[in-house]
Amino acid sequence: MVEHGVEVSQVLGKGASLLVAAATLHDVGYAPRLAVTGFHPLDGARFLRDEHGADERLVRLVANHSFALLEAEERGLREALEAEFPLLEDQLLVDALVYCDMTTTPDGERTTAGERVAEIRGRYGDDSVVGRFIRRAAPEIFVAVGRVEGTLAAQPRGG
Ligand SMILES: [Fe+2]
DSSP: OHHHHHHHHTTTGGGHHHHHHHHHHTTGGGSGGGOSSSOHHHHHHHHHHHHHOOOHHHHHHHHTTTTHHHHHHHTTOHHHHHHHSOOOSOHHHHHHHHHHHHTBOTTSOBOOHHHHHHHHHHHHOTTSHHHHHHHHHHHHHHHHHHHHHHHHHTSOOOO
């Protein structure tokens, strides 16, 4: 995931270090001691903001990673998330984090977004909160990953 971030960051210019930081920290909210709401993007972003005074754009990326707003909606937390951590307007940066997250397995192997979504559905079940979220988010995930792949494909390759 982080190596992935380094690769993608080459097309991001000034956003590069921000992407690598977000790719490294986006799931920090899964740490049991940080679980307050039990919604890891929000718990992680609050931790980075409140305990580390992290960069505002970094915490907004973490809070919104991989269409977290849609899962927040399933959990009744959308208003809280939007109010505290508005989505960044830098589409390529937001997409790049989706790409890093959704083309890497939980073990850190490369995968496709289609396989990743299928794995999440299988792991959580379609009737769960995460299952409902991922089915709603899947079309958006595929579009975002496609945009990043298009950007990467358009890059001239160095020798
Ligand atoms: Fe996550």
